[in-house]
Amino acid sequence: MLFHKVAIVGAGLIGGSLGAALRQRKLAGRVVGIGYRAVSLIQAQQRGCIDDFTLEMQEGVCDADLVVIGTPVSLVAEKAREMAPHLAPGCIVTDVASTKKQIVEQLDGMFGETARFVGSHPMAGSEKRGSEHSDPSMFDGALCILTRTGHTDPAAAARVAEMWHGVGMRTLSMPPEQHDHYVALASHVPHAVAACLVGIQDATSLQCAGSGFKDATRIAASDPELWRDIMLGNAAEVAGGIDMLIRELTDLRALIETGDEAALLDKLAEANRKRSSRYPD
């Protein structure tokens, strides 16, 4: 057992899956869900994501040795402020949000000498939301990025890493600014592009779409509010990534327009090689 009591604030898709994984693998003595809608928490409990739940922040976090903030990015700081006065000494707080620089700036040092914060971004999930789509095997083999700053307590970071390893993830530790840069390229820009690929379609072209389009745009079906907040929470990096993509598209377009067979083949073959190096299946 890694933690006696884990409190999960926002037991939705990710928080709920984490709770279920911790319970299944007996990594927590008890998993308590904290939220503001009893119906969601009952659902999470019935699905095995949490042992029990409360609508009271103080009651939920007061004797937890780990608190996971599983809310969307825009609520993380608010929830952290709300729990701060009630955390037990030595408690570790982490989150699961997809942008890190703003959150880490806000939460680093928020808990004074009482509790220690380590930011997490488990790179797992789906375009669905809510604990009804939770899946304790969601984390298997995927990557979790942990934030590292001058304020980060190494022992707390090691325990958070151990938890993610326990549910099947690999971990990488990096400064939050680096996280936001790399994740903009690998995740936020692809989401932006998927929305734009859908945006250029009309009724007939949509009818002509096959499995390639379906897969390429799956993430365009993601939760719009969640992704608005992620894109705005990482605006500079996302804008920079879109600029890089527009340059790539402009280069590719020039090769197509001039009929440069050799260079076009090189570019497509290089993309194929690069992707296959990451996904060898």
Place this chain on the structure above:
Amino acid sequence: MLFHKVAIVGAGLIGGSLGAALRQRKLAGRVVGIGYRAVSLIQAQQRGCIDDFTLEMQEGVCDADLVVIGTPVSLVAEKAREMAPHLAPGCIVTDVASTKKQIVEQLDGMFGETARFVGSHPMAGSEKRGSEHSDPSMFDGALCILTRTGHTDPAAAARVAEMWHGVGMRTLSMPPEQHDHYVALASHVPHAVAACLVGIQDATSLQCAGSGFKDATRIAASDPELWRDIMLGNAAEVAGGIDMLIRELTDLRALIETGDEAALLDKLAEANRKRSSRYPD
């Protein structure tokens, strides 16, 4: 039975899957593979894609009532010219290539009064190639676009449509120019984007990629030569589609940079709705 003898020139991923589907559903008396590498044809035969095979075009097509040109787009016209003198009177010729304007211009009328050409583009397949990945259920529920021009024989078009219906496809008939426009938007531009999305990654960002990136770039693992030819064979429409996409990306980028929450949410929600209308699951 729809056809006595179907000859498939190039029994690869699509041609092989079609042969297997025609045999499985007993829509052809006999399916003969034509190619230039015996080893590939033996493989296709062992996988059940064809009944038998020949390396000789004349022998393969001479008594066929349907010839399917299953080669990549760049070889279709060459194969058609090669078979033209040997086709049986009344024979129907179709292809499976992903671009249609150039091919239809070349093949319409190529067979004089003997045989009739109807272009097909079954919107099915995968990033894999070769009959070893063939799958007779590949066409189930997917769309096949048939070309319609002033030269198209309605009876031949009806029989080709009947064949695609027989293997599970819906069909749409349209002029080849329209096909190339819509398919550029729904398929060729997504392939170009997938390559560019891979192109902007570095080693660390690739490591940070999750399932969203994996799905969004699956088609970047497609055959580079095949896709070079498709993009060059539909250059004007692909370039136009890339322009549309760059405009969409530029608009989205502006909303992110100015922090326009409401308009960004609208754009993401609209993409979500539009995609969900096409793929309701």
